[in-house]
Amino acid sequence: MNSDRVEPKARTWRRRSGKYAVALATSSFILAACGSSASSSSSSSGTTAASSGPQTITWWSSPLGAGAADIRAKLISTFEKAYPNITVKLVSAPTNTDTNRAQLTTQISGGSASPDVFMGDVIWPAQFGAHGLALPLSKYLPSSYWSQFAPGLVQGATYKGQIYGSPMFEDQGFLFYRKDLLQAANLPVPTTWQQLEQEAVQLVKAGSVQNGFVWEGNSYEGLTCNFMEYLGSAGGNVVNSGYTQSTINSAAGQKALTFMRSLITSGASPASVTTMQEPQAESTFVAGNAAFLRNWSYAWSDSQTTAGSAVVGKVGVTALPTFAGQSGTGYANIGGWNLYVNPHSAHVSADLTFIKWMAGTTAQTMLANASFIPTLQSVRQQFANSTTAPPPLQIAAKENLIPRPSGSPNYAAVSQAIYTNVNSALTGSSSVSAALTSAASQMNSALGGGL
Amino acid sequence: MRVARVGWRRYLNGVNFGVVVVILFVMLPIYWLVISSLKQPAALGATPPQFFPNPLSLTNYRDAFSTYGFGVYFRNSVVVTIATTILVLFFGSLAGYGLGRLPMRGKSTILITLLIISLFPGIAVVPPLYLLERTVGILNSYQALIIPYTAFNLPFAIWILRNYFQGIPKEMEETGRIDGASPWRIYWSIVMPQALPGLFTAGVFTFTAAWTEFLMALTFNNSNSFRTIPVGIALFGTPFNIPYGTIFAASVVAVIPIGILVFVFRKSVVSGLTSGSVKG
């Protein structure tokens, strides 16, 4: 080794170490920045303007209606007319709900002041509240504000005594059926699950339709919704009231899951329901290849558009059935979307103005006319009593509602435990009781904060 | 050569047969993509499936551009992708040449470090990178994507270019060095022309990687004027209503630039190929 050789090595080492030093310095700076308070990070918009000056807020929302039917722009322009000082900038959110949540989590935990207001799923309040990813709105809005919503919705947006989301529109499960097929076969609209199963089998066997009953049985969040509906009719629930213990492995759980599996084994539902999410179930139905469909309210307007549907005018919608021997209608799972405020928002008062307007009669009526179920009790009732309103809005009030166990901040893991195991039982790769046992133990671990 | 050709004549039929197999392998799913993009929504769920769309409809293409503003996403993707590809090829070929041909110490350390970086899962990298970009203040811009794309595509480009550089015979380079040509000139006029197939390969992969990247594009740019094609497509429809036809139409359009790229560079690839076979 002559001395010449040492030199370049030393130089490169120095250069390299310098590079790492810079990188490390940057990272420690950022780590420090993460830990700092919210106020320092919400710099993008400058002053916390008084309510009088013109302000721009960003609204993060996935599309409200497909393509040209999207009413977001219309909502915004109507709002801006009413409040000329506030400009709303729309940021279109990804349509996949999980991707949507991942984006919001990254941005808000990263300290971003934008979006100011975001539209989020009704199952998010506990998680977002527990992690400080949404502003507790009940600190800013009086109880008179919250009392104008339909019962149960505000409770679903509450975590540890604080309300995090303002209900924007609600959704629930409905039973869509083919009027023409039932009429031709002289069958009544089913009111019990058993009746639905038997009619579906009959229609398929008669060859009048390829598939009987299609619903969302894929291994994803929507299956938790579907399962909750059968479980509700069977009189069960998945967790105890304190969110400490799974109650899924019960007689009601057995009844619900056994029935769901029997839908497939009896031929009432095609085996492929275990791969269906909303789009696949709906496509099958609107193509004219299923007699019954469990889906959300949007499926009504989709089934009535000529370009996308082969069953225009042949579709009826009714409340979900219940199990034989129970009175009343079945249980529909609660879906829908709330408006939340970013805790870093520099325009909280403008945000609240926007949110209040969205919960007001004008916006709620616009939403209802576009087939979204309003959350404001007055508008909701008005549409429920109108014979010209979209049918799902008329039926919505007649259904019993069952929420998902989203009061736990670990709801996502709880739901994963439900839908993966229910899906395994549906495909037959595990028995009903094995699936329930495994779901219960995974749920308990999730409720305790495990994976 | 003539002897060889005669001997291969029987084999040439095999080649042709193989080409047909490859075309079918590639094209059958593509065919399904294209015809599905030409179907109306109702026909997408038809059973039995329509093997030829009836009626044939361009609605999906119109929707993609007019209703969903696909044109903006397209422009952004072009800007980001071309900038990324140029940067990656420039820095990657320099580094690939250094690591492949020059007697540096610690090459293996560098290469392994690059490997670790390129194999780190994207999902874990995105949240801290978001913090980094927010601190620097480049969110919602072209550079918000060009910079990380360049950094994350460089490792693969370096590895692959280094490999091709190693394969080039050293004689010409050494002749140039003895003739007193500057290192830059040796690199640019002697080495690079011989490495064209390698550059093309690295370029194509960088281009497609940047063209199709989703997670960073979605996270770093949420202003519509900087969103790219994959993100734009993820905004089609509603949470419950995925307009497959429109999505397929958009993706058919999105594939066209790759076709153009290969077509434009076909000459240089072919000439690279000939120079490659002549040089031996």
Add this chain to the structure above:
Amino acid sequence: MAVVEVADEAKVDPSAKQKPKVNKQFRDRNQIMLARLGWRFTTPALVIVGAITIFPVVFSIVLSLSNVNITGNGFQLQGFTFSNYSLLIHSSEWRYSLGFTVFYTFVSVFIEVVLGTAFAVLMERLSKGRGPMMALLLLPWSIITVISAELWQYVYQGTYGVLQYLINSVGFGKPVILGTPTPAIIAMMAADIWKTTPFVSVIVLAGLVMLPSDVFEAASVDGCTPWQSFWKITFPLLRPTLSIAVLFRILQAFGVFDLPFVLTSGGPGTSTTSLAILGYKVMFDNLQFGPGSAVAVSATLLVLIGCLAFLRAFRTQVNGGDL
């Protein structure tokens, strides 16, 4: 790392020792000059890569070793812990995902490399039409992964999917491809093989084209059959190129995310939940960034070990110890 550096040094020295002394000094100076040049050429790229990637990688490692709580004000790290990793080791989900990911990577990369090499050899034989064929081959690769996954989902779909229709029409009934674990895994692999075989083909083709042609001429004069000349000449010369194709395919396949995310959502049950899907669910659905980062880091470490083992086994003879 230091051990590996020695290999480089050893490679330079023996050749130098055999030269006369004066020449050696000249060579050394020349070597040093060239090494400096090498650093000058390499540093810009390394600075770019380092500046962007080191922080995220280090950050994830720190998260994986901390009690992390994600809040509106960023990540709160509450002390050093190994509990994230022990949580994984005791989790049947993690163990299944690991097994599935390894199996999936091994099988699909193997098939892709065999097919991809065959395609490349085929294209190298083509005198005309190589350009169009190249463009054709790149089509699947250049389709946005999420969308090709949606395309395959549409093809495999259980009521109106074309594949099920075809299977049914040749008399094999109506299998629910994506609803049964084994067919779903095979279906996922098929979609991956379709999309990424071209990646291998293009890399290998460029490698083939750059091989010196005189060897092949000699071989054909010697009367080697094409099969013999492939295994005896082409394959050994192609090893460095092939190993890069395999290496990066392993990396990509091990991190598979978009495909199962769209195609199966990780189902049926959890049967197609790859490590990346699991990591995503734990991080972004459950907001458990400690365990989630541990999934990411563990995946990286495991695949790194796999890659190094592969490199050692596959490349040593060719490059004489250099990677």
